[in-house]
Amino acid sequence: MSYENAWLTYRMRQDSRDKKYFSKVYAEDESIVAVTAVKELERAGREILGVRMEQAGCAAEAGICLRLVSDPAIGEEGYQLREEEGCITISSEGARGLLYGSFALIRRLQMELPLEGLCMLETPSNPLRMLNHWDNMDGSIERGYSGNSFFFKDEKVIVDERTRAYARMAASVGINASVINNVNVRGNATKLITEEYGKELREMSEIFAEYGIRLFLSLNFAAPMELGGLDSADPLDGQVAAWWKDTMEDIFRRIPNLGGFLVKADSEGRPGPFTYGRTHADGANVLADAAAPYGGIIIWRCFVYNCQQDWRDRKTDRARAGYDNFMPLDGKFRDNVILQIKNGPMDFQVREPVSSLLGGLTDTNQILEVQIAQEYTGQQRHVCYLIPMFKEILGFHTYCCGGQDTVADIVSGRTWGQKSCGMAAVANTGNDDNWTGHDLAAANLYGFGRLSFQTDAGARELAEEWAACTFGNDRVVTETVTKILMMSWPAYEKYTAPLGIGWMVNPNHHYGPNVDGYEYDRWGTYHRADHLGLGIDRSRQGTGYAQQYRKENADLYEDIKTCPEELLLFFHYIPYTYRLKSGKTLIQHIYDTHFEGAGDVESMDILWSSLEGKIPERVYKRVKERLEHQKEHSKEWRDQINTYFFRKSMIPDEKGRQIY
Ligand code: GCU
Structure with a gap:
């Protein structure tokens, strides 16, 4: 399988403005990560400026100088870039900062931004910036839309050229941790913590280490039984604890660069502490104690809910489950556990x-977990740039304290002074040539990395950066691609399930419209539509979910009048004739947004078509083909949703458009 270089596709520049800097480099640090930084600068110099960069004998001779400094304002992963008298100094307290600084400089080179007088300081917002791959050992990827795994094939771990290409791409946007296997750990994946896969995993971790990335593995909570032959995985059983202790000692010895483990327990059929009447704190802590001597971290997922619900039951609410299960445990987890x-x-x-x-x-x-694998947002066949959504999430005020109370504040550690925290994304990569199936889906991978490094970066700004680096610094291309990206999430929202209700998809694979697909199922995902209206009452009279928020937000969501309209059906049952702030009835809003959304896709397609000849033909065609599909598929969505609600309500469209 071949692969491309996504946003690290370098193009030779015609001007010679910046050549002088890239003639000689001097690095004060000789660690493997600093060596990587120098190699990356050399490559960029060669491929973008056509210069062969040499090692300078001292800082005074260099055009680029990598310096290790002692400055807490920069920190180990932060960097300062400063141009003075023909020399660019990249300073950091650590080698990873030097690498991130080098990639930031290369980005400026790709975007042809001026280097003269450059003076910038950037420090990462989040300590952990992770990718979670849901890759299986047979090579398939759960919710994968870009081909097969490049980590596993035929029950084996793959370490090849692409491993390095991946690490390089991830590091270029600031990713510092990667979980390579699916959270649903079954079969041979359980054995990834044993000797059997030790050699390959060690090799992979060493390649990752060159790029400052720590390898993590997903863990099977029942491993003491499946591998250890014990008759229980009870976290409070001494034998189980001893088994974990030995296992951790072995694996951290074999793979020194291992960061730790990600655990999905008591979730969608996976084993967990509930089997033994224990709490999730008991479950996480036994692993944390065993991993602590090696600096290992246990990342414990809060996706714990009853997936055997009865649709007739209107009181049980899946939305409540995370809070109900984990709030009582606040403060009970070890320091090296992250939820x-x-x-x-x-x-x-x-x-x-x-x-x-x-x-x-x-x-x-x-840790905040988001999903750039577009499971519910078009499966990388539809364009859906998710960074604007992540920006809203990060900017959300929780009112948990007087000051720094946004989600960005909380997961960065600013709110409660935590050091182990950050952001993770369920990854959208696979072994397709372009890594992400849809070429424009790479903007989500790029954007997630950059955003997790710098949560105050703008969604548009990141789209522009990505477009310029990927397609070359052509203003028309950048503006057009950015326009498409920025339209895409709102468009997708418009032509799919309305006002926060979600779930109107085909069961299992989750692609395409099916309004009642999950309505009489066991997953706790209902819309409760009848002939008068639709939506879930999550106020006090309903499931009470709204009351799980701090007072300011609880009050807001509780009341139909103040509830943000984009979430109206998530929190309330609303009659079709209810008037929204726009003056439209709910049913008319549904019709209008669905026509609009499908129309927006037509506009995106026209915009893309205007780029023919301006970007490589192969890429142009790949995207064009997907946009053609999206155009048809968005109409399918529009017509199924509109028809369903017309047939339920029997209220005609005021504008007399065709509804079936
Ligand atoms: C979703 C997804 C599953 C996945 C799960 C998870 O339910 O459909 O494939 O395993 O999330 O996050 O664990």
Whole structure:
């Protein structure tokens, strides 16, 4: 399988303005990561400026100088770039900072931004910036839309050229941790913590280490039984604890660069502490104690809910489950445990409120989990640039304290002073040539990395950066691609499930419209539509979910009048004739947005077509083909949703458009 270089596709520049800097480099640090930084600068110099960079004998001779400094304002992963008298100095307290600084400089080179007088300081917003791959050992990827795994094939671990290409791409946007296997750990994946896969994993971790990335593995909570032959995985059983202790000692010895483990327990059929009447703190802590001597971290997912619900039951609410299960445990986890919380209380829908756990927990390390694999947002066949959504989530005020109370504040550690916290994304990569299936989906991978490094970066700004680096610095191309990206999430939201209700998809694979697909199922995902209206009452009279938020937000969501309209059906049952702030009835809003959304896709397609000849033909065609599909598929969505609600309500479209 071949692969491309995504946003690290370098193009030779015609001007010679910046050549002088790239003639000689001097690095004060000789660590493997600093060596990588120098190699990257050399490559960029060669491929963008056509210069052969030499090593300078001292800083005074260099055009670029990598310096290790002692400056807490920069820190180990932060960097300062400063141009003075023909020399660019990249300074950091650590080698990773030097690498990130080098990539930032290369980005400026790609974008042809001036280097003269350059003076910038950037420090990462989040300590952990992770990718979570849901790759299986047979090579398939759960919710993968870009081919097969490049980590596993035929029950084996793959370490090849692409491993390095991946690490390089991830590091170029500031990723410093990667979980390579699916959270649903079954079969041979359980054995990844044994000797059997030790050699390959060590090799992979060493390649990752060159790029400052720590390798993590997903863990099977029942491993003491499946591998150790014990008759229980009870976290409070001494034998189980001893087994974990030995296992951790072995694996950290074999793979010194291992960061730790990600655990999905008591979730969608995976084993966990509930089997033994224990809490999730008991479960996480036994692993944390065993991993602590090696600096290992246990990342414990909060995606714990009853997936055997009865649709007739209107009181049980899946949205409540995370908070109900984990709030009572706040403060009970070891320091090296981090709870990983999905951005919304349900599951990566196109629109959800922010999880009530974020802002609820005050005494527990937290990671925000988002999904760039577009499971519910078009599966990388539709364009859906998710960074604007992530910006809204990060900017959400939880009112958990007087001052720094946004989700960005909480997961960065600013709110509660935590050091182990950050952001994770369920990755959208695979072994397709372009890594992400849809070429424009790479903007989500790029954007996630950059955003997790710098949460105050703008969604548009990141789209522009990505477009310029990927397609070359042509203003028309950058503006057009950015326009498409910025339209795409709102468009997708418009033509799919309305006003925060979600879930109107085909069961299992989750692609395409099916309004009642999950309505009489066991997953806790209902819309409750009847002939008068639709939506879930999550106020006090209903499931009470709204009350899990801090007072300011609880009050807001509780009341139909103040509830943000984009979440109206998530929190309330609303009659079709209810008038929204726009003056439209709910049913008319549904019709209008669905026509609009499908129209927006037509506009995106026209915009893309205008780029023919301006970007490589292969890429142009790949995207064009997907846009053609999206155009048809968005109409399918429009017509199924509109027809369904017309047939339920029997209220005609005021504008007399065709509804079936
Ligand atoms: C979703 C997804 C599953 C995944 C799960 C998870 O339910 O459909 O494939 O395993 O999330 O996050 O664990």
